[in-house]
Amino acid sequence: MAGETAGNSRGGSARGGTLQVVQSLAAQGEPERAAQLYEELGSAQRERLRKEAAQGSVKERHWLVDVLRRARDFTGAARLLDGSGDDVSVADLYAQGGQHVAAAEAYLRAGEVERAAAAFERGGALERALEVYRGLGARESMAHCLVRLGRPFEAADLYHELGQAHAEAEALGGVLAEDPRYVEAVLRTCKVLDAGGFTHRALAVLADALSSSELLRADPILVTEKARLLRRMGLDVEAEALLARLAAGATVPEASGYRFLKAIPIFGELTLEDMKDLYRLARPVAVTPGSVLLEKGSPGTGLLVLLEGTVDVFSGNEPNARHLNTLGPGSFLGEISLVQDGPVSANVRAKTAVRALRITRESFQHFLATHDAASLHIYRLFTQNLAARVRALSG
Secondary structure, three states, X not given: OHHHHHHHHHHHHHHHHHHHHHHHHHHOOOHHHHHHHHHHOOHHHHHHHHHHHOOOOHHHXXXXXXXXXXXXXXXXHHHHHOOOOOHHHHHHHHHHOOOHHHXXXXXXXXXXXXXXXXXXXXXXXXXXXXXXXXXXXXXHHHHHHHHHOOOHHHHHHHHHHHOOHHHHHHHHOOOOOOOOOHHHHHHHHHHHHHHOOOHHHHHHHHHHHHOOOHHHHOOHHHHHHHHHHHHHHOOOOOHHHHHHHHHOXXXXXXXXXXXXXXXXXXHOOOOHHHXXXXXXXXXXXXXXXXXXXXXXXOEOOEEEEEEEOOEEEEOOOOOOOOEEEEEOOXXXXXXXXXXXXXXXXXXXXXXXXXXXXXXXXXXXXXXXXXXXXXXXXXXXXXXXXXXXXXXXXXX
């Protein structure tokens, strides 16, 4: 027993000694050496050291916080700093350590409400994120959370209020066939798509619903809606053949932009769920012939995906600028400005009437902040594509 007590005493002294050495090095202006010593400790030793440090003075804890930050033990540093009153620094450290819910709580204490909401969302605490977004009146972010929470009708109502028809249709597309409100979702989706000029897509949605079960195939409300859409297209004679192709999935819907967005190289590894989340951020843009879409030298504003029409790309905005290219549906512009600040490198002018989708840099940065896996894929592919361009220019 005496030997055990002596051993415990020696262990306690050794642990205290390690803490004293680390703090001494930090106090003497050698935080990197202190961080290296901390890194060389085992995980159990580091945990004991942090517990001991938590009992020390505020000054001693701040020294160790700097050491832990340098050693990249961000969560340990955040816990030591927690309660000091510097809640923004605590939150930033928790976020760096991947503890997003703890970061959100700290941001709330600091009054950084928008950052708190994004951190809750990033950490998967969607109900808390929804609550904070509601307090901010951030209806678009609320709708996004509602989609992820499996509450598509509430999300669709918000998107409808915001005038975001394609996002409303996407939200309603999440209603499953076994849902009691499935028929309501299908009818509402068809009306939204048809009103937006996507009657082919509305028919595809309807055909899929009608083919999903014998009961729905005979539903008089859905059949009536089918007839209305066919009349809108002037396909009275071809109706039966068209419906058969739609049920087989062989039709080509009008360009909604989703397939064009999906084809952009930096989005090439995103999951279906992440692509749908990204697509809901896109806003429709209509441009008249002769209008300037991008002006050389101006700050980049985000991504433009062309759906209809053509644009001319020039080397500058002067009258004698060199014509570089003509782009049409499926082409995209400004993707670099999504992840990197910098001026626009060319002048882009609408050759015809143009319909496009725009994703702003601000919206995209929020997407990255709340989709960890997607952001890693995007930055990796962006870096690869940038390296390929550099090699091509060097060649």
